[in-house]
Amino acid sequence: MKKIYLIILFPFILKAQYNTFFRGFGAFASATESTHFYTNKDQDKRQYNLADLAANPTYYYPRNYIGHEYFNVVSGGIFAEFGKGDRWRWQTEAEWIKKGTKSRELTDPFFGTMGGYSTSKYKYIEWNNHLKFYNPAGYLAHWYVMVGVRLEYLFSSSVGAYAPYDGNFATIWFNPNAAAGYEYGLTKNWYLVTEYHYNPDLLSHRFGNIRVRNRTYEFRVGILYRPKQKRIDDCNAPRYKGPAY
Numbered sequence: 001m002k003k004i005y006l007i008i009l010f011p012f013i014l015k016a017q018y019n020t021f022f023r024g025f026g027a028f029a030s031a032t033e034s035t036h037f038y039t040n041k042d043q044d045k046r047q048y049n050l051a052d053l054a055a056n057p058t059y060y061y062p063r064n065y066i067g068h069e070y071f072n073v074v075s076g077g078i079f080a081e082f083g084k085g086d087r088w089r090w091q092t093e094a095e096w097i098k099k100g101t102k103s104r105e106l107t108d109p110f111f112g113t114m115g116g117y118s119t120s121k122y123k124y125i126e127w128n129n130h131l132k133f134y135n136p137a138g139y140l141a142h143w144y145v146m147v148g149v150r151l152e153y154l155f156s157s158s159v160g161a162y163a164p165y166d167g168n169f170a171t172i173w174f175n176p177n178a179a180a181g182y183e184y185g186l187t188k189n190w191y192l193v194t195e196y197h198y199n200p201d202l203l204s205h206r207f208g209n210i211r212v213r214n215r216t217y218e219f220r221v222g223i224l225y226r227p228k229q230k231r232i233d234d235c236n237a238p239r240y241k242g243p244a245y
Contacts, residue, residue, distance in 0.1 A: 028222025140185025
């Protein structure tokens with residue numbers, strides 16, 4: 001049940017927005033680029049002797065380190081857009097996304113010797129909500145920017161280096177998101193959309209003196225359907241039915 005918690009919530013959230021105008025819905029596929037940032041807050045306390053290493057192993061492992069970029073191209077999701085105004089909108093999304101990092105494990109914490117790269121991979125189900133500023137850029141074309149929050153559920157993971165930390169991320173997590181996008185009209189109702197997202201951890205995963213953060217870039221390509229304009233703006237307008245009425 002926990003694995004479908006966010007998906008179950010999604011339609012109820014949409015239905016609850018009785019006081020907003022429905023603007024459209026769509027789907028997208030995406031590619032991600034992500035990595036981990038490791039911070040050891042006690043790294044400066046090391047005395048560089050074997051007795052200190054034995055007494056305080058967390059001073060030496062891990063060291064302050066930034067992982068190598070991990071690329072993935074099989075993420076995707078669905079979204080819907082709401083809003084009364086022409087410029088400010090609310091976009092809500094349900095997404096399946098993969099994140100991760102390629103990191104080099106410390107094979108000798110005392111001397112700082114590192115082995116080869118190994119990959120930690122994470123599969124998330126996300127419920128994302130964004131405030132969207134929407135601006136015309138020509139006939140049936142618009143550019144827009146978004147800021148918001150992603151709520152994540154960790155569906156599964158496989159861990160490479162730094163297993164004591166990368167293998168114990170929180171099941172429920174949230175992080176900020178900023179994005180820019182472009183929307184181009186294919187017809188009067190169907191649009192092609194492209195977006196680029198910056199999604200860093202605002203809070204660190206904490207393990208004693210160790211802090212780990214993920215940073216993800218995401219590129220999306222999708223299709224969007226918008227109802228005819230009169231169905232949005234003129235649904236409550238009075239209609240003339242003739243002199244007999």
